[in-house]
Amino acid sequence: xxxxxxxxxxxxxxxxxxxxxxxxxxxxxxxxxxxxxxxxxxxxxxxxxxxxxxxxxxxxxxxxxxxxxxxxxxxxxxxxxxxxxxxxxxxxxxxxxxxxxxxxxxxxxxxxxxxxxxxxxxxxxxxxxxxxxxxxxxxxxxxxxxxxxxxxxxxxxxxxxxxxxxxxxxxxxxxxxxxxxxxxxxxxxxxxxxxxxxxxxxxxxxxxxxxxxxxxxxxxxxxxxxxxxxxxxxxxxxxxxxxxxxxxxxxxxxxxxxxxxxxx
Amino acid sequence: xxxxxxxxxxxxxxxxxxxxxxxxxxxxxxxxxxxxxxxxxxxxxxxxxxxxxxxxxxxxxxxxxxxxxxxxxxxxxxxxxxxxxxxxxxxxxxxxxxxxxxxxxxxxxxxxxxxxxxxxxxxxxxxxxxxxx
Numbered sequence: 001x002x003x004x005x006x007x008x009x010x011x012x013x014x015x016x017x018x019x020x021x022x023x024x025x026x027x028x029x030x031x032x033x034x035x036x037x038x039x040x041x042x043x044x045x046x047x048x049x050x051x052x053x054x055x056x057x058x059x060x061x062x063x064x065x066x067x068x069x070x071x072x073x074x075x076x077x078x079x080x081x082x083x084x085x086x087x088x089x090x091x092x093x094x095x096x097x098x099x100x101x102x103x104x105x106x107x108x109x110x111x112x113x114x115x116x117x118x119x120x121x122x123x124x125x126x127x128x129x130x131x132x133x134x135x136x137x138x139x140x141x142x143x144x145x146x147x148x149x150x151x152x153x154x155x156x157x158x159x160x161x162x163x164x165x166x167x168x169x170x171x172x173x174x175x176x177x178x179x180x181x182x183x184x185x186x187x188x189x190x191x192x193x194x195x196x197x198x199x200x201x202x203x204x205x206x207x208x209x210x211x212x213x214x215x216x217x218x219x220x221x222x223x224x225x226x227x228x229x230x231x232x233x234x235x236x237x238x239x240x241x242x243x244x245x246x247x248x249x250x251x252x253x254x255x256x257x258x259x260x261x262x263x264x
Numbered sequence: 265x266x267x268x269x270x271x272x273x274x275x276x277x278x279x280x281x282x283x284x285x286x287x288x289x290x291x292x293x294x295x296x297x298x299x300x301x302x303x304x305x306x307x308x309x310x311x312x313x314x315x316x317x318x319x320x321x322x323x324x325x326x327x328x329x330x331x332x333x334x335x336x337x338x339x340x341x342x343x344x345x346x347x348x349x350x351x352x353x354x355x356x357x358x359x360x361x362x363x364x365x366x367x368x369x370x371x372x373x374x375x376x377x378x379x380x381x382x383x384x385x386x387x388x389x390x391x392x393x394x395x396x397x
Contacts (some may be wrong), residue, residue: 013386249309
């Protein structure tokens with residue numbers, strides 16, 4: 001499932017669209033073959049780096065191999081990865097060892113990288129040059145506000161200096177996941193800072209989120225149509241700003257409310 | 265005139281509520297952080313922000329924003345290609361390219377715009393595109 005902005009962007013262009021099942025490489029290959037049979041001149045594979053509802057990382061290494069074999073470009077959306085996935089925090093392209101093999105990377109300054117607003121596309125120079133000439137949101141929207149630009153420069157300087165923030169985020173994520181698993185919760189064990197606590201039932205996900213808020217823990221329950229039917233969950237997002245005591249309080253609140261609602 | 269459409273919109277809103285898809289906004293009265301204060305006065309630990317690195321209210325980031333207000337002003341009142349490109353816009357674009365090891369970067373007002381504005385300029389009619397679902 002892609003972000004709404006990718007879906008809208010694709011709707012605006014005249015390209016022929018083929019869809020493949022999430023991270024299913026056999027299906028992707030089938031679709032690439034189909035495109036070739038239909039005489040496609042250029043091809044581009046589009047995926048999220050981290051899928052925001054389950055926190056899983058896309059198999060970019062395999063996607064890049066298929067892209068090479070079928071002469072397709074690769075574009076990734078790094079909104080939920082930039083700044084903290086991978087040992088230097090570059091993102092899923094570092095984690096999956098495909099630095100230099102991704103043709104187009106989009107990302108946001110509105111999440112890990114400062115959180116205000118703004119986004120970017122980075123990649124091959126001809127692509128960026130053409131976007132400056134023809135990309136309508138760039139041509140017809142105001143420049144990013146100077147204060148955001150200045151603060152974002154600072155953010156990239158901080159990330160270049162050391163990896164302490166992403167290291168802390170990773171240790172927070174591991175700590176939380178370990179505690180939740182030990183308590184018997186069914187979590188999706190991905191490689192990102194998103195930890196979905198699976199409840200499967202939509203109503204239960206709402207009840208549990210409400211009760212957790214009463215316990216001082218602010219989380220959101222997601223259910224259909226945001227996630228597939230019968231896959232309702234509470235999505236927990238960790239931060240380098242969290243301290244151990246915050247994580248302990250959250251785990252304890254989950255256990256308390258989870259017992260009340262017969263989840264654990 | 266705001267006539268018949270009023271009832272139509274009210275019905276639409278009612279339907280969204282009945283389907284359980286109505287999105288309410290919780291009011292926060294503090295900066296974004298690990299602990300936030302909500303309008304009811306309670307303090308809660310936040311586990312639903314995308315504030316992964318804790319930079320949303322990091323003192324160094326806030327200071328850099330303040331400093332830039334002094335040196336580069338508040339707004340540009342322009343799109344990039346008329347009179348809206350400052351030295352810092354180019355500097356940030358270069359830093360992002362350096363971070364990824366790519367050749368160049370283009371900034372947008374939002375990532376929604378980055379994704380929404382990439383396909384149409386690049387893809388001709390015969391160019392297929394793969395999308396996951």
